[in-house]
Amino acid sequence: MPVPRSPARPPSSADVADALEEVSRLMELLGENPFKARAYDRGAHAVRHLGDAFAAHVEAHTLASVEGLGKSLVAAIDEFTRTGQLTLLTQLRRQVPPGVMELASVPGLGPRKARQVCAELSISTLGELEYAARENRLLHLKGFGEKTQLRILSALQARRAVSGRCRLDRADAAVALAAAALGSGWPATAVGQVRRRAELCSHVELLCAARDVDAVVVRAAAVLPAARVDGPGAVEFEAAPGVRGTLHVVLPEDAAAAQVFLTGSSAHVDALQAREPAWQLTAHGARRAAERVTFTDETAVYAALGLPWIPPELREDGDAVELARTGRLPRLVELGDLRGALHNHTTLSDGRDTARAMQQAATRMGLEYLGISDHSQSAFYARGLKAEALRAQRDELHSAMRDGGARLWHGVESDILQDGALDYPPEVLRELDFVVASVHSRYQATAQQLTDRLIRAVRNPYTDVLGHPTGRLLLSREGAAFDVAAVLAAAREAGCAMELNAQPQRLDLCVEHLRMCKRLGLKVCINADAHSTAELETLALGVSQARRAGLGRDDVLNTLDHAELQAWLRARRAGATGHTLP
DNA sequence: GCCGTTTTCGGCCCGACTGTTTTCAGTCG
Numbered sequence: 001m002p003v004p005r006s007p008a009r010p011p012s013s014a015d016v017a018d019a020l021e022e023v024s025r026l027m028e029l030l031g032e033n034p035f036k037a038r039a040y041d042r043g044a045h046a047v048r049h050l051g052d053a054f055a056a057h058v059e060a061h062t063l064a065s066v067e068g069l070g071k072s073l074v075a076a077i078d079e080f081t082r083t084g085q086l087t088l089l090t091q092l093r094r095q096v097p098p099g100v101m102e103l104a105s106v107p108g109l110g111p112r113k114a115r116q117v118c119a120e121l122s123i124s125t126l127g128e129l130e131y132a133a134r135e136n137r138l139l140h141l142k143g144f145g146e147k148t149q150l151r152i153l154s155a156l157q158a159r160r161a162v163s164g165r166c167r168l169d170r171a172d173a174a175v176a177l178a179a180a181a182l183g184s185g186w187p188a189t190a191v192g193q194v195r196r197r198a199e200l201c202s203h204v205e206l207l208c209a210a211r212d213v214d215a216v217v218v219r220a221a222a223v224l225p226a227a228r229v230d231g232p233g234a235v236e237f238e239a240a241p242g243v244r245g246t247l248h249v250v251l252p253e254d255a256a257a258a259q260v261f262l263t264g265s266s267a268h269v270d271a272l273q274a275r276e277p278a279w280q281l282t283a284h285g286a287r288r289a290a291e292r293v294t295f296t297d298e299t300a301v302y303a304a305l306g307l308p309w310i311p312p313e314l315r316e317d318g319d320a321v322e323l324a325r326t327g328r329l330p331r332l333v334e335l336g337d338l339r340g341a342l343h344n345h346t347t348l349s350d351g352r353d354t355a356r357a358m359q360q361a362a363t364r365m366g367l368e369y370l371g372i373s374d375h376s377q378s379a380f381y382a383r384g385l386k387a388e389a390l391r392a393q394r395d396e397l398h399s400a401m402r403d404g405g406a407r408l409w410h411g412v413e414s415d416i417l418q419d420g421a422l423d424y425p426p427e428v429l430r431e432l433d434f435v436v437a438s439v440h441s442r443y444q445a446t447a448q449q450l451t452d453r454l455i456r457a458v459r460n461p462y463t464d465v466l467g468h469p470t471g472r473l474l475l476s477r478e479g480a481a482f483d484v485a486a487v488l489a490a491a492r493e494a495g496c497a498m499e500l501n502a503q504p505q506r507l508d509l510c511v512e513h514l515r516m517c518k519r520l521g522l523k524v525c526i527n528a529d530a531h532s533t534a535e536l537e538t539l540a541l542g543v544s545q546a547r548r549a550g551l552g553r554d555d556v557l558n559t560l561d562h563a564e565l566q567a568w569l570r571a572r573r574a575g576a577t578g579h580t581l582p
Numbered sequence: 583g584c585c586g587t588t589t590t591c592g593g594c595c596c597g598a599c600t601g602t603t604t605t606c607a608g609t610c611g
Contacts, residue, residue: 035594039583070584108600110609145602379611380596418598441598441611 011081013047013054019086020044020073026092028111029104043073049352099124106159107476108151116141130156162475164202166240168194168541169504171201174239178206178247181223186216188247191262195312197544199507200474204239206247207262209255216249233284254285256295260302263312271318275305275325313547332547335540337559342371342411343436343467343499343527344536348393349374350382352532355393355408356400361533363405368562371527372397373411373436376423382440385412387428394431407562409433413467415440420456422463429462434569436499436527438467439480450482458491464572465525465557466491468501468508479508488516495572497523497557502542503535514549525557 011019021044027037046068047054057063058081063074080086097118103126104114117123120141121132130153132138138149166174175190182188189195192205210216213233221227224237224247239245250258261269261281269281279288286293286301295301299309307324311332314320323329344358345351351358355372362370374393375384385393390412397408411434414423422429422437429435437457445453458466469487470479491498498517501508506529509517517524526542528535546556553559560568 033583036583038594042584068584072583108609112608143602143607147601151600378597382611383595 010055011084013050013052016054016077016080017044017048019080019089020047020076023076023086023089023092025101025104026089026096029096029100029115030092031112031115039068039070040073042068045352047077097124099126102126103129106152107155108148113143113148116143126156126159158478162200164242164244165200165475166204166243167474167504168197168199168201168507168544169538170240171204171243174204174243174245175206178204178224178237178239178245182208182216182220182247186210186219191248191259192264195263196265196315197313197541197548198316199510199545202243204243204245205262206245207255207259208247208249209252210249211252213249213251216247220247220249248283250284253294254292256297256301257281257286257293258283259298263315265316267318268310268315268321271321272302272305272307275307275321311547313544314550316548330550331552333543333551333553333556333559335543337553337556338367338526338539338543339561340367340369340371340406340409340558340565341528341530341536341539342409342434342465342525342558343373343413343501344371344530345374345413346372348389348396349379349384350531354400355397357533358530358536359400359406359408361536365536367406369407369409369565371409371411371434371436373413373434376412376414378415378417378423379440384415384423387424390424390428391431411435411464413438414463416453416457418453420453420460422457422460426462430573432462434464435462436465436467437463439471447481447483450480451486454482454487455490458487458496459494461494461572463494463496464569465497465499465527467499467527468503468506468529469498470508470510470513472506472508472510474505474507476505479510484513485516488513488520488522492520492522497525500524500526500542500546501529502526502538502540502545503529504538504541507541507545511545511549514546514551518549518551518555523557524551524555527558 020040024037024040024044027040028034046066050057050066057066063069063077076086076088100114100118103109103117104111106129117129117138121137123129123132133149133153136149138144138152139146171194175194179188186208188206188208190205191207192203193201194204208216217229217233217235220235221229224235226238227235230236230246233249235247237245237247248258248262260272261283273279273281279286279293295304302309307321308329310320310324310329313332320329346355346358347353351374358372359370375382377384377386394410397410401408411432413436416437416439417423422435437460454466457463472479488498498509500514514524524546526539526546528539530536530538558565
């Protein structure tokens with residue numbers, strides 16, 4: 001989507017990258033030379049990667065020295081930065097009916113088929129596409145058949161089921177934007193699903209405490225997107241496309257009780273309410289009969305109910321209240337407990353930053369160690385490493401560590417092949433510090449086949465961590481349908497850890513499966529799966545999901561310090577060399 | 583369109599799968 005921009009601000013690298021990316025997608029859709037389309041896409045990547053250095057390149061006219069930017073792209077970028085327009089993009093947009101870009105995003109409908117349904121059936125919206133599929137009109141198109149039509153139909157149904165929700169990282173961004181729009185004079189913080197750290201949010205809610213409630217409401221109604229006043233002290237707005245947002249404004253003395261009520265969930269609030277039926281917790285504060293009850297902060301609210309403070313991540317249902325009452329509230333893992341992270345990528349495969357840059361970023365974050373695990377040889381699409389390249393990487397990591405800082409572990413993200421084997425022979429795997437094994441392809445199999453494949457993978461003595469186990473992509477792909485309990489049990493027996501992949505679109509394993517790990521005593525490894533230095537920050541999202549599942553420090557593998565993790569890995573490797581491979 | 587050169591053209595990460603076709607195009611990762 002084109003990013004709206006104020007003319008006063010010069011385009012950022014992200015603005016330029018978005019424009020070039022759109023050019024690429026439109027070219028694909030129009031059936032232009034695929035290599036030309038790819039050149040624009042690569043150019044977009046190159047520009048995005050420049051980040052803050054982009055402005056300096058523009059200033060110094062040195063963009064042509066950036067790999068992937070030739071004469072034409074430099075000229076296009078020049079035009080865009082000077083005028084805020086891109087003639088090429090405008091022309092391409094004119095040739096593609098609105099909505100067709102969206103058609104091409106439906107799984108099973110690539111650029112060719114999207115163009116085909118548009119040209120032959122005059123379809124340009126998802127609604128029209130679904131209607132045509134229901135009427136069996138797609139069947140008559142060349143290259144379409146019963147199964148393609150069915151696949152499109154179910155993809156559209158799945159999409160409708162998730163509409164109106166957004167990922168947690170986007171909800172966080174919406175909270176930050178709304179808070180910034182209000183200004184620092186009226187600080188607003190997240191409540192509701194966002195504060196409970198729900199992986200998907202259908203409602204983005206903020207709370208602001210202010211002496212002059214009406215003034216905040218007036219300001220919010222003026223500055224928040226698509227805002228309208230919705231009752232006393234409440235402003236509704238559009239937090240993200242199709243996602244409802246609400247700003248609640250209360251007097252400072254009512255803020256603590258309102259924060260508890262608005263953070264919810266309703267089941268949690270009901271359980272609290274049951275402990276003191278004479279009280280009434282509301283979005284505007286607490287009342288006893290007609291009398292207002294005030295508190296200094298949330299801890300005081302819980303204390304008045306005879307309870308310790310309950311972390312928001314545990315408020316998804318009413319169960320935590322009983323745990324709190326009986327003193328059995330778990331001590332949850334915290335971001336600061338993580339001593340490092342395994343599973344991260346570098347420029348050698350599909351990452352954006354070098355091992356050295358990743359190491360420096362990890363050092364700045366206070367991590368003791370960082371695992372580097374680029375893709376394995378079968379992952380062509382991600383420029384997976386042949387055995388020789390993998391061996392050469394070891395030297396690169398050693399030299400990156402010369403100046404101190406976070407210790408680098410040398411690993412690999414090995415594809416799990418169709419039969420459950422790893423992607424390198426034992427003599428290659430044995431030289432690595434650790435192995436993350438992940439499925440990246442051929443998800444379409446029977447549940448039994450997938451289960452067998454994953455069980456074989458976790459039983460491989462070189463598999464230390466099973467990466468993004470279900471392969472789900474939030475709002476776009478369901479997790480693979482296999483017997484999770486059986487795979488977790490096999491992993492427990494083999495002593496292999498499960499990944500909690502912290503990428504906001506994955507958050508895989510999910511909370512329910514993480515709870516199963518805890519019950520089994522199976523270690524969970526919280527990994528950023530970072531493809532850039534910035535993505536290391538996603539570890540915080542992973543920690544929030546571990547907390548929702550009630551995981552403590554001891555449940556998480558990478559809370560071990562360097563020496564402890566080394567011992568854990570060595571013990572596994574010792575077991576590995578003592579076994580024959582399955 | 584970019585890049586590298588066997589330097590002004592030719593190749594561009596590519597293999598597997600699926601569903602359609604009846605030998606292969608399109609999609610995906």
